Amino acid sequence: MNQHEKRDVIVGMEPTGHYWLNFAYFLQSHDIRCVTVNPMHVKRSKELDDNSPTKNDVKDAKVIAQLVKDGRYSIPILPEGVYAELREGMKLHDMVMQDLHALQAQVHNWLDRYFPEFLTVFKDWTGKAALQILKMGCLPKEIAKIPSERLLWEVKKVANRAVGMKRIEQLKEVAKASIGLQTGTQMAKEELRYLLEKYEYLTHRLNELEKQLSEMVQTIPGAKEMCEIKGIGEMTVVGFFAEVGDINQYHHPRQIIKLAGLNLKKNESGQHRGKTITH
Structure with a gap:
């Protein structure tokens, strides 16, 4: 920038993968405007100059620059502070949930x-x-x-009213007639x-x-009121702010x-007057 005596600079990039994030945050920390272009727009614009769909870094950079010059870009949401914590927290939440679902399937497989x-x-x-x-x-x-009394005693450690002797006897009956595998039992127990x-x-x-995410989201103005809406749970509110970020950066609902993908538009052609559809 100093070498070419440029003061007002816009840096454009394709938001593919996660590699662009470090550079984007670096630019933001230095008050340099960072924008992103739709990868599909880049792909479709490649043939405009040389009528060839070939791909290389130099050509991609030129296409991205042209899209930015023409104003065909989006301003990325780069959350900071509590909003960044919520976004990373929800990523971890999704990972744990996926692991839990996989684990539940494995236990079902064992049973x-x-x-x-x-x-x-x-x-x-x-x-x-x-x-x-x-x-x-x-x-x-x-x-x-195992004696029924012993099984009932084990259950009563954690559930006083949920299970009685009748359920225990039922369990023993199905256990006696079980068609479960009889081989590899030692390692089955370990599994x-x-x-x-x-x-x-x-x-x-x-x-x-x-618990951590719930405490964090309560520090955001308006989050408490959102949680009080019937049918809206705390984790729903956490997910909302994790994706949207600070709502003060938006000028219109x-x-x-x-941002949610509900881009409403009309589908019209010639004499046809279509209804509004979701795209």
């Missing part, structure tokens, strides 16, 4: 192989009583030999133990993370609607 009748007694293995039984690390034939320990860690981590 299908070694104790397929378990879910006929307990509809949800993540319930306190069902989880406590699984933590005992016993296979069906072993459960069938179940590993899965349940991982499940406890992930659920604990998720609860701690949601339609900007937020467009």
Whole structure:
């Protein structure tokens, strides 16, 4: 900039992947305007000059510069402060949720192989009583030999009213007649133990993370009022601010609607007068 005596500069780039973020934040910290161009626009504009779809760095840079010159760019939202924390927190939240869903599928897989009748007694293995039984690390034939009083005592540690002796007896009956696998049982127990320990860690981590995010979002003006809206939970509000950022940077509600992908337009051609559709 100093070499070419430029004072008012706009730097344009394609927001592909995550590699552009570091440079964008660097430019923002130095009060240099940073904008992004739609990668699809770059792809479609390549043939305008040389009638060739070939791709190289020099050609891409020229196309991006032309799009910026013509005003065909967007100003990226680069959150800072609590908004940046919420965005990163929601990324982590999504990662933990994905791991939890994968883990739940793995436990279901284990039950299908070694104790397929378990879910006929307990509809949800993540319930306190069902989880406590699984933590005992016993296979069906072993459960069938454990006294009912002992099983009920284990369940009462975590769920006083949810399960009674009738459910315990039902569990023992299906355990006796189980068609679960009888091979590889030692490692099957280790697998179940590993899965349940991982499940406890992930659920604990998720609860701690949601608690942190809830405390953070309450520091944003208007967040408390949004949480009081019927049907709107705290994590929904967290997700909103994580994506939108500071709402003071917007001048009209339609900007937020467009950001959500609800870009309303009319589809008309010739004598046809179409209705407004979502694009």
